[in-house]
Amino acid sequence: MTRPKKPGGAFSGEFLAEAEMLLEEAGCGIDALDADGDDPNPERVNALFRSVHSLKGVAGMVGYAGVADAAHALEALLDDLRMGRVPASPAVRGAVREGLGALSTLVARVAAGEDAPRLETPLKDRLEGLVRPAEPRGTESLRLPPELDASLSDYERHRASEAGKRGKALVLVDLDLDFDSFDAGLRNAMSEASAAGELIGTFPGTAADPARMAFRLLVALPPGCDAAALGTRCSARDVVTVSAGRAAPPPSAAPARLPAAVPAESAPPEPGPEAAPQVARGVVRVPLEKVAALVDLAGELALARSALGRSLGQALAGASDRGARFEAQRAFARLDRLVATLGPAALALRLVPVETLTTRLARAFARTASALGREADFVVQGVETEIDKVLADELGDPLLHILRNALDHGIESPEERSSAGKPRRGRVALTVAPSGREVVLTFSDDGRGVDAAGVVAKARQTGLLGATDPDPSDPFALLFRPGFSTAREVSEISGRGVGLDVVREKLAALGGRVSVRSIPGSGTTFEVVVPMTLVLLESLVVRVGEVWFALPGENVRRTLQGAADGVEIVDGRACFRDGDEALPLARLDALFGLPKSAGSDGAEPVVVAEDGRRAAALVVDAVEGVWDLLVKPLADSVPRPKEIVGAAEVPGGEIALALDAGALIARIHSGPAEGRTA
Amino acid sequence: MSGDGLLLAFRAGGERFAVPLDRVREAARPRRIAPLPGAPPEWSGVALVRGEAIGVIDVAAAMGLSHAHADPAPLVVVLYGSDHALLVDSIDGVETYPAGRVAPPPPGRGALHGIVAEELGFLSLLDVDRLAARGER
Numbered sequence: 096m097t098r099p100k101k102p103g104g105a106f107s108g109e110f111l112a113e114a115e116m117l118l119e120e121a122g123c124g125i126d127a128l129d130a131d132g133d134d135p136n137p138e139r140v141n142a143l144f145r146s147v148h149s150l151k152g153v154a155g156m157v158g159y160a161g162v163a164d165a166a167h168a169l170e171a172l173l174d175d176l177r178m179g180r181v182p183a184s185p186a187v188r189g190a191v192r193e194g195l196g197a198l199s200t201l202v203a204r205v206a207a208g209e210d211a212p213r214l215e216t217p218l219k220d221r222l223e224g225l226v227r228p229a230e231p232r233g234t235e236s237l238r239l240p241p242e243l244d245a246s247l248s249d250y251e252r253h254r255a256s257e258a259g260k261r262g263k264a265l266v267l268v269d270l271d272l273d274f275d276s277f278d279a280g281l282r283n284a285m286s287e288a289s290a291a292g293e294l295i296g297t298f299p300g301t302a303a304d305p306a307r308m309a310f311r312l313l314v315a316l317p318p319g320c321d322a323a324a325l326g327t328r329c330s331a332r333d334v335v336t337v338s339a340g341r342a343a344p345p346p347s348a349a350p351a352r353l354p355a356a357v358p359a360e361s362a363p364p365e366p367g368p369e370a371a372p373q374v375a376r377g378v379v380r381v382p383l384e385k386v387a388a389l390v391d392l393a394g395e396l397a398l399a400r401s402a403l404g405r406s407l408g409q410a411l412a413g414a415s416d417r418g419a420r421f422e423a424q425r426a427f428a429r430l431d432r433l434v435a436t437l438g439p440a441a442l443a444l445r446l447v448p449v450e451t452l453t454t455r456l457a458r459a460f461a462r463t464a465s466a467l468g469r470e471a472d473f474v475v476q477g478v479e480t481e482i483d484k485v486l487a488d489e490l491g492d493p494l495l496h497i498l499r500n501a502l503d504h505g506i507e508s509p510e511e512r513s514s515a516g517k518p519r520r521g522r523v524a525l526t527v528a529p530s531g532r533e534v535v536l537t538f539s540d541d542g543r544g545v546d547a548a549g550v551v552a553k554a555r556q557t558g559l560l561g562a563t564d565p566d567p568s569d570p571f572a573l574l575f576r577p578g579f580s581t582a583r584e585v586s587e588i589s590g591r592g593v594g595l596d597v598v599r600e601k602l603a604a605l606g607g608r609v610s611v612r613s614i615p616g617s618g619t620t621f622e623v624v625v626p627m628t629l630v631l632l633e634s635l636v637v638r639v640g641e642v643w644f645a646l647p648g649e650n651v652r653r654t655l656q657g658a659a660d661g662v663e664i665v666d667g668r669a670c671f672r673d674g675d676e677a678l679p680l681a682r683l684d685a686l687f688g689l690p691k692s693a694g695s696d697g698a699e700p701v702v703v704a705e706d707g708r709r710a711a712a713l714v715v716d717a718v719e720g721v722w723d724l725l726v727k728p729l730a731d732s733v734p735r736p737k738e739i740v741g742a743a744e745v746p747g748g749e750i751a752l753a754l755d756a757g758a759l760i761a762r763i764h765s766g767p768a769e770g771r772t773a
Numbered sequence: 774m775s776g777d778g779l780l781l782a783f784r785a786g787g788e789r790f791a792v793p794l795d796r797v798r799e800a801a802r803p804r805r806i807a808p809l810p811g812a813p814p815e816w817s818g819v820a821l822v823r824g825e826a827i828g829v830i831d832v833a834a835a836m837g838l839s840h841a842h843a844d845p846a847p848l849v850v851v852l853y854g855s856d857h858a859l860l861v862d863s864i865d866g867v868e869t870y871p872a873g874r875v876a877p878p879p880p881g882r883g884a885l886h887g888i889v890a891e892e893l894g895f896l897s898l899l900d901v902d903r904l905a906a907r908g909e910r
Contacts, residue, residue, distance in 0.1 A: 152866030156800070246873025274879045281890060297890035299876030308879055310890055604825065642808055687810035729819060730856030732905065733828030736811045742819045742826040750807035750821060 110157045114150055114202045118195065121146040125192050128183065135176075135183045137254060137293070143191075144173040150198065161213030162201045168214065168222040169194035178253045180227040187225060194222055237265065238337055243298055243311065251296045251313070258293065258315030264340035266292075266322045268312040269300055271332040277308040284312060284329035291325045292316035303332075316340065383484060386444045391746045393434075393441040394723045400434045403427070442628050445485070449527050449534070450478035452487045452494070459495050460502070460523070469506050470520045473498075477527035482534050483628045489605055490536075490625065493598040497538055497609075497621050498523065500595070505542030505619050515616070517541065529627065536623040545613040550574060571611040575599040604728055634724045634743070636751050637702060637715040639684045643751040644715075645724055645743055650756030652703040652710060654718050661701070668766075671712035673703055680712040681763045687736055706756050711763035722746055726753045738762060782865040782896060783850060785831075786838025789896045791868065792859070796901055798851040800864055806847050815904075817860050822851055828905075831860045835904055836883045836897075857905050870896075 124143035128135050151166035172191060175181040197218055204212040237244065237255050247255070255265060268288060272280040281297070288294040293315040300309030312329075316322060318340045326334035407427055414420045453475045460473040482490075506512075506521035513519055523540045547570040554560040554573045567573065575595045602609050607625035633648035652673075655661070661672045662680060670677040680701070684691055702713045724743035729735070741753040779794035803820035806829050812818070815835035820827050829849055833839060849858040870889050875898065878885035884903035889896040 149866055153864075156864070156866065242873060246871040248871070274881070277879065278895065282894065285890075285892070294892075297892075298874060299890075308876065310876065642810060689810050727821065727826035729826045730828065732856060733809070733819070734812045734816060735809045739809070742807060742821060744821050748804045750805045750819060752807060752809070752819065 110153055110159070111202065111206050113153050114162070114205075117146045117150045117153075118199050118202065121150075121195050125188070125195060128191075129188055131183070133183055137177065137257070140173070140177040140183075141250070144170065144177050147173055147195075147198075159201075159205060159211070161211050162198065162205065165194070165198055165201055165214035165219065168219050169198065171226045172222050175225075175227050177250060179257065181225060190222055190225055193218060239265075239313075240267075243267075243313070246298060247296065254293065254295045255313065255315065258295070259338055262318055262340050263292065263315040264318070264320070264322065265337040266314045266316055266325070267335040267337055268314060268326060268329055268331045269333040269335070270310045270312070270329065271300075271302060271304075272308045272310070274306065274308060277310075280330065281308075281310055284310075284331070287325060287328045288312050288314045291320055291328075381444070383445070386441070389444065390438075390441045391722070393438045396434055397438055398721060400431060404431070445483050445628060446481040447484050447487055448478060449480045449482050449487065449536075452482070452490060453478050453525065453527070455491055456494055456498060456525070460498050463499055463502050464506075467502055468508060469502050470509050471502060471506050472520060472522050474522060474524045475527070476525070480527045480529055480534055481627070482625070486605060486625055486628075489601075490623075493601045493609075494536065494538075494623065496595070496598050497623070501538060501540040501542065501619065501621075505540040505544070507543050511543075530624075532627050533624050534627050536625070538621040538623070539618060540620075541618045544615040544617055544619050545571065545574070545611070546615045547571065547613070569610075571613065574611060575609065632724055632726050632743075633721065634726070634751070634753070635702065635721055636719040636724075636745055637683070637700075637713075638717045638719050639687075639715050640689055642687075642689060643719065643745060643749050644683065645726065645745075645751035645753045646702065646704060646756055646759075648721060650704050650706055652705045654703070655701045656718075657698040657700070671701060671703070673710070673712065676710065678703065678710050678712045679763050680714065682714040684716075686738075686759075686762065704756050704760055706760050709760060709764065711760045713759070713763070719745070719749075724751065724753075778869065780868050780870070780898070781850065782868045783832075783859075783861040784863045784865065785859075785861045786833030786836060787862075788836070788838060789865065789891070789894065790832060790836075790861070790899050791896055792850065792852070792899050792901055794867055796852050798853045800848065800850050801858070802846050802848055804846075806849075806860070817847075820847070820849060820858060822849070822858065825856075827851060827856055827858045829858045829860050830904060832899070832904075833860075833862070852901055857901075859899075859901070859904075868896075 121143055124139055124146060127139050128143065131139065147166050147170045151163050151170055154160075154162035154166060169191065172181070172187070172194070176183060176187060176191070181187050197214055201212045201214065237247075237252070237259070239247070239255075258265060268284065270281065270284055285294055285297060291314070295313040295315055298311045298313065300311040302309035309332075314325070316325070322334050322336055325331075404427065407423065411420045411423060457473050457475065460471075464471045501523050506523070507515065507517075509519040512521065521541055523538060526535075526537045526539075528535050528537075550570045550573050551560065551566055554570075554576075555562060559573060559576055560567070575598070599609055602623060602625065605625055607623060609621060609623045611619060611621050613619040634645040635648055635651045635654065636643060636645050638644070663670055663672055663677070665677045669680045671680040672678075682691075683689075699714050699716055700718045702715060702718070704711055704713055722745060724745065726741045726743040728741045729739065738755055738758045739752045740755045740758075743751050743753055745751050780791035781794050781797050782789060782791040784790070799822075801820075801822045803822055806818045806820045808818040809816055809828070815831055817829045817831040817834070820829050827849075829847075847860055848863065849860055850864070851858040874889050875887035876890065878887050878897070882897070884900040886898040886900045888898065
């Protein structure tokens with residue numbers, strides 16, 4: 096599971112609230128435990144265990160490894176306590192209290208902004224020193240039905256056996272409940288069971304009638320408690336007494352073993368606090384959001400410059416002072432040049448050497464090679480080539496997949512290579528080079544290669560190619576088709592069944608592409624081409640009610656405010672008069688079945704969209720602005736009108752749904768949602 | 774699916790649900806979830822997570838439950854193997870149950886693999902593929 100790169104991240108506030116609540120619960124728990132003395136209430140011990148277990152879970156999930164480790168050490172001791180492996184002696188209770196105190200301190204340090212606080216070694220050693228090695232799972236027979244016996248947790252098994260030792264009866268309460276009301280019925284039975292004795296566990300049962308839900312409660316009842324009466328209160332189908340209790344509780348439980356004074360095993364030294372981020376001389380680390388804000392401002396400045404240029408031109412055309420006109424034109428030309436260089440300069444701030452990426456790839460390559468038993472070198476050229484920081488981060492997964500693929504399917508085992516007359520050590524070379532506004536990453540291995548005819552044969556076999564389809568001009572492109580993936584034969588390295596189709600999709604989402612060529616016997620080359628900077632699309636952003644949409648700027652002919660005058664009825668349907676043309680008109684809300692907005696009075700803006708072939712007019716609630724947007728494609732499996740192709744974040748945080756202008760115009764031409772009569 | 778293995782447990786609409794941990798890519802708090810016109814009601818819309826556009830399924834709505842409150846900072850669980858995320862109210866953590874604890878799901882309760890009875894109610898094991906497919910046209 097991917098964790099946030101910086102511990103906590105967006106979750107730190109939530110983590111703190113949750114952690115404080117759990118520590119509060121645990122604090123009450125240990126107070127109650129102290130009051131119980133040497134014979135603690137098992138429910139309390141278990142509740143304390145669960146609080147600390149949950150704390151470990153949330154700390155681990157948000158990336159506070161130090162807190163999770165500390166909670167783990169305390170959890171292990173509490174597990175021993177609830178399982179009866181260590182007694183609830185004052186020494187153990189003291190250690191638990193101290194452990195909780197230390198956890199509170201760690202959480203307070205997180206709250207104070209520390210990234211990675213850890214438990215001091217001495218306390219950790221003490222907690223670990225009290226923990227008993229886990230014993231093999233109890234083998235004593237509880238005389239339970241085998242399917243139930245198999246699904247008992249260690250703790251439940253312990254509670255059941257403890258109940259037996261204490262002279263309690265073990266009873267199975269079988270419930271047979273209606274589908275409609277089983278929640279309530281089960282809840283009632285569980286609370287009755289807890290009131291009568293100890294509810295050890297709730298298990299699925301076997302329903303006699305497939306239209307009913309069956310559950311089975313395992314309950315420990317104190318001596319003298321009437322199992323049949325409990326059955327009646329629970330509306331049970333059946334009550335089975337697994338083992339009868341004794342008339343009186345035994346004098347004492349099995350003697351608890353005292354922890355021997357075993358010295359803690361020499362634990363490996365704790366790693367010190369994480370090294371402070373290195374600050375190289377002459378380098379300033381700037382959060383990406385600040386760079387993004389600058390890029391946005393540069394974009395807006397460029398738009399303002401264009402607007403100024405237009406109005407200045409008009410104003411100067413009528414100016415009589417030729418000297419002043421010349422000066423104004425010269426000043427504007429200078430401004431124009433500066434603004435034109437500002438955008439690329441701001442974008443360049445996002446560029447980092449591709450080395451940050453290739454270093455990661457090299458480490459993963461070495462690990463993968465040794466895991467697969469391959470001997471291979473990874474040689475990189477062109478590490479100084481610059482690439483967008485976001486791309487460098489996002490490219491890691493797809494490129495790693497290509498590398499794994501080369502090791503898994505390309506490079507042969509050392510023995511196979513020797514017998515083929517190749518050097519034992521394989522080689523994967525990565526060459527990175529800029530090419531115009533793109534960066535080309537070429538991975539070449541000297542492995543066994545891919546046989547084009549074999550690829551085509553496999554595609555026919557799996558149905559990707561029909562029997563009568565001609566051979567494709569680029570058979571290797573089939574490798575990237577969903578369903579071709581050899582990941583069906585999942586190897587440990589290929590992992591999660593992610594095939595090359597996912598690599599292609601991910602690269603496409605980043606505005607890139609990938610292709611393969613191969614010579615059987617001598618190797619395979621993957622060529623990945625990505626934009627140097629993420630491609631931003633100038634878009635008109637409009638709003639209908641609460642929903643924002645983005646239309647590519649190149650598809651917008653004009654926008655008009657309150658253009659009711661231009662609307663006329665032609666051929667039985669609403670049209671918009673734009674010059675000589677009568678364009679079909681549609682409301683965007685009606686088109687997408689959105690609730691009709693309040694102010695539908697003809698004063699709303701009209702957007703005239705065109706796709707090079709034809710044009711259409713679109714009524715919206717508001718035109719929010721023009722921005723350069725990074726439009727992300729939306730997967731086909733997300734249900735939506737086909738005119739919505741992706742989504743983009745608008746400066747300010749709103750999400751605009753990206754419209755395919757061609758599809759939208761076609762839809763408007765084919766008739767309005769209300770139905771065309773002509 | 775067996776009930777063995779690790780589960781990510783979370784709450785939605787006041788009830789507890791879980792999905793197999795190996796299907797979970799990450800939990801995230803997107804700044805916005807943009808509603809998708811024309812999508813079935815259990816789709817709450819589109820979120821941008823790490824720059825990717827992801828369709829968000831509202832677990833509470835899909836299960837016929839209502840949200841306790843409108844969350845100003847929605848919490849989603851992003852899944853592997855699909856371009857979907859689940860909108861949830863809060864995350865309980867990683868849990869595990871032996872297969873023997875999982876009861877078959879009652880019919881008519883939505884896309885579930887099974888349910889596990891717990892001290893305070895139920896943990897419903899979501900069938901994420903069926904959940905997403907229900908919304909497909």
